[in-house]
Amino acid sequence: MKILFLHPNFPSQFRNLATVLGKDPNCKVVFGTNRREGEIPGVFKAIYTPSREAAPQTHHYVRNLENAVITAQAVYRVSEKLKAEGFVPDIVYGHSGWGPTLFMKDVFPKAELLCYFEWFYHAHGSDADFDPNEPLNADDECRIRVKNAPILTDLYSCDRGLSPTNWQRHQFPKEYHSKITVLHDGIDTNYFVPKPDAKLVLPRINLDLSYVEELVTYVGRGMEPYRGFPQFMETVALIQQRRPKCHVVVVGEDRVAYGKNLPDGQTYKQLMLEKLKSSLDLSRLHFTDRLPYNEYLQVLQASSAHIYLTRPFVLSWSMLEVMAAGCLLIASKTPPVLEVIKDGVNGLLVDFFSPQDIANRVEEALNHPQEMKKIRANARETILKHYDLAKLLPQHLQWMFAGKNANSLKKPSISKGFGKSH
Structure with a gap:
């Protein structure tokens, strides 16, 4: 053959x-x-x-x-x-x-x-x-x-x-x-597994968040409107104001993978950091750039709540990998996501365009970790049943x-x- x-x-x-x-x-x-x-x-x-x-x-x-x-x-x-x-x-x-x-x-x-x-x-x-x-x-x-x-x-x-x-x-x-x-294509559920009580320590990039109790995560190939990066950053500003001990980790490259670049050559990361500079605590906002799979997995396993936003477009592998790792998924109420997620069952759904709504659901997840355990378990079960x-x-x-x-x-x-x- x-x-x-x-x-x-x-x-x-x-x-x-x-x-x-x-x-x-x-x-x-x-x-x-x-x-x-x-x-x-x-x-x-x-x-x-x-x-x-x-x-x-x-x-x-x-x-x-x-x-x-x-x-x-x-x-x-x-x-x-x-x-x-x-x-x-x-x-x-x-x-x-x-x-x-x-x-x-x-x-x-x-x-x-x-x-x-x-x-x-x-x-x-x-x-x-x-x-x-x-x-x-x-x-x-x-x-x-x-x-x-x-x-x-x-x-x-x-x-x-x-x-x-x-x-x-x-x-x-x-x-x-x-x-x-x-x-x-399928998700490797033998690799993407939950690790209860995991803490994030990545020596290669000198990132030690072992002391952090609340960790919000975001993953993307790039940082772009197609994956809701501007709305995510506005959400981060709200979360940091409400949760003084919460840290945020962003995995991805400072580029546009889908959609248009800004006309002046500025990146969306630069744009949002400048726009929100008076509202963000950069000591609690960590950009890791692209990570090898083993470090990426550690981010997911340590996550308290993971934000995934997408326009009605190609569904990211990362969303399904996040679910396989038992993360508490907070995702946009858009068609590719709705094929997989039922609100309150295997994830929490939000308005793509509303940082306020996204932040509210992040707080819901952080305030009720015990109640979220069932949703985390259902998320992994969804992957085991349909995407393994x-x-x-x-x-x-x-x-x-x-x-x-x-x-x-x-x-x-x-x-x-x-x-x-x-």
């Missing part, structure tokens, strides 16, 4: 699949990526490098498409080299949107093409028009429509697709829903090898301990 994964990042959503298949003697696994860092035993990395970026004179509606095509050309060239060396995949499984999968039916016409469909863009009804303070104009609407061009090509070309949540699948055109299976990697990875593998092109081929087996990949 020959498998080609395609993703500009490495290993991203394909970490667990590639790890398992790389160990299987029946499989030869190649991972086409733009990322040189990182490796997985048994997985050969094929690095592709786009020749250039979209030209400045290209109409801004189609720059995303031009970048996707340029990426697809680079992947095509790498694929031709793989073919010349004797590697012709039975299955190509790639992330749709950036372009790597666009020409796979041309270079490997007999391979089954599987696509990971994470998001389909809409001007109205999801993320783009969520904030009333950021109204869209006709230019925005047209640009967003055209942004789906490479994804639509993949929807037409692929044999089958997968989305991690029902909410995300719902964004795609109904006429393609029959092609898309809903199956989450140990259950979902075999399903994901079964889905991968369910196509007609793979029926006659020997399917890989799963060894014990496959979930311990961190």
